Amino acid sequence: MENNRRNFLKTAGLSGLSLVAASPFSAYASTTKELETIGEQASKIRSQVFNMSGYAAPKLDVVRVGFVGIGNRGMGAVERLNQIEGVEIKALCDLRPERVNLALKKIEANGHRPQLYSGSADAWKKLCERTDLDLIYIVTPWALHTPIAVFSMNHGKHVCVEVPAAKTLEECWQLIETSERTKKHCMMTENCCYDFTELLTLNMARHGFFGEIAHCEAAYIHNLQELVFSKEHFYQMWELEEMYKRTGNLYPTHGLGPVCQVLNINRGDQMDYLVSMSSNDFVLGNLAKELAAKDDFYKPYVGKPFNGNMSTTTIRTKKGKTIMVQYDVSSPRPYSRIQLVSGTKGVALKYPEPARYSTGHEWMNEKEIKELEEKYMPPIVKKMGDIAKNVGGHGGMDFLMDWRTIDCLRNGLPLDQDVYDAALWSSVGPLSAWSVAHRSNSIDVPDFTGGAWQKNKPVDISMSKGGTTQAKV
Structure with missing residues (x-):
């Protein structure tokens, strides 16, 4: 089956499309007809393989974790899992x-005695080859996400x-092929799905x-001018390189993930098809x-x-709904993920904060919003919200995500995000690059x-x- 899938990738032009990520304005080899049949052909092949959606792996009383990448966000991930019951941090890796060594100092008081890997570009392979690990937590530059x-x-x-779990469509398929064949979870750690407003909105939609x-x-609108040019923040300037090697929506998942769950x-x-357009750069070059x-x-x-x-x-x-996704990390604008949900009976808008809700021409007042929050606050926030805020990580959503993931693994439950979410949400990056490079023509989204x-x-x-999992706070 794996060989058949790879042959399909070649004949349908997905491998060619992946090159758009590196050279977005280069000539594209596939024909329009091939692009139009990507979803149909993929579905025929995909129907023959194991479905990871809703899959519950065997319970793990203790989740033995190895971390690869301990930079800005990686260090935070180590510290968060250090405070969750049933976690044993057994390996740490960074260039x-x-x-x-710093990560080790932060966790050894809790009894963790991890083996350390560093100094070599492929040291992570030795970590991943160990037989005493259940979960690999990957927080590296984007180019290493799929390979690791x-x-x-x-x-x-x-x-x-x-995030993003993959940079190209070929990588998206690689993740799916591997997850299905091995029956191992591949969860993209999209923390914004666990922000309290997004969880509230999701529960409101459910009801x-x-x-x-x-x-x-x-x-994802976030002014990162200073950070992408910083010599210290993104090690070896990797994110700045991403900013000129590709074009389009390079980082779609923070805003997209939560609304995909709502829909x-x-x-x-x-998703059926998409269209993308980009402005010129008027900031970073200058x-x-x-x-x-x-x-x-x-x-x-x-x-x-x-x-x-x-x-x-x-x-x-496919059902005629529409989604708009924007990406801007170079304009002097206030942070925003927009997070607008518009339906036939009501609407929610998170940004600019505080979040607002309406069922008519005017936004609800503070009293009405408080009553709404009390009515629809989801169980996960009621149980772990205060603890998550105390631990922190983007206001607590990072800890809520990690706690929920560990709890699912320990109880043998399906994860909230599966490999298909990781692939689909990430695929908007290379698909948008193709559309931008082709005068904003539409392109089918693979199923x-x-x-x-x-x-x-x-x-x-x-x-x-x-x-059932407790927090060590």
Whole structure:
């Protein structure tokens, strides 16, 4: 089956499409007809393989974890899992010895005695090959997400991988092939799905507050000018390189993930096709010139074709719903993921905060919103919300995500995000690049579930099972 799938990738042009990520304005080899049949052919092949949606792996009394990548977000992940019952941190890996040593100091008081890996670009392979690990937690630069995830699953490990899980469509399929064949979870750690407002909105949707949802809007708008040019923040300037090697919506999942759950994408509905458009870059190129005039370190970045300031992608689903997703990390704008959910009976809008709700021409007042929150607050927030806020991590959503993941693994429950979510949400990146490079023509979105979206069950936030794992706080 794996060979058949790889042959399909070649004949259908998916391997060619993956190259768009590296050279978005280069000629594309596949024909329009091939693009139009991607979803249909993929579904025929996908119907023959194991469905990971709703899959519950055998229970793990103790989840033995190895971390690969202990930079900015990786260190936070180590500290969070250090505070969850039933977790044994057995291995830490980073290129820099000082990072693994610092992580060790943060967790050894809780009895963790991990083996340390560093100094070699492929040290992570030795970690993943160990036979005493259940879960590999990947927090590396984007280019390593899929290679490490695939290698880990092939060596019998479940995977938590940072966003985006894949940079190309071929990588999306690699994740799916491997997860299905090995029956190992591949969860993209999309923390924004566990933000309290997003969870509230999801529960409201489940209980019909919005009626029939027709349209959602999402985004990742975050001014990162200083950080992407910082010599210390993104090790070896990897994110700045991403900004000129590709174009389109490079980081779609923070806003997209929560609204996909609200719309039951992959679980009752599916993306059909998308259109994407990007502005030119009016910021990063100029900033590179200004910095290079003062510091020769930045001269290699002068004249690079940086991604445009704003990328806007519109998606239509099989059931006729629409989604708008924006991406802008270089404009001096306040942070926003938009998070608009619009239905036939009501609407919610998170940004600018505080979140607002309405069933008519005007937003609800504070009293009405408080009553609404009390009525629809989901069980996971009632149980763990205060603890999560105390531990922290983007206001607590990071800890809530990690706690929920560990609790599901320990209780033998399906994870809230599966490999199809990881692939689909990440695929908007390379698909948007193709659309931008082709004068914003539409492109079909592959059905990574092989038609199973029509019967897959929605994400369960009722916590009717599980919830037994304690926090060490």
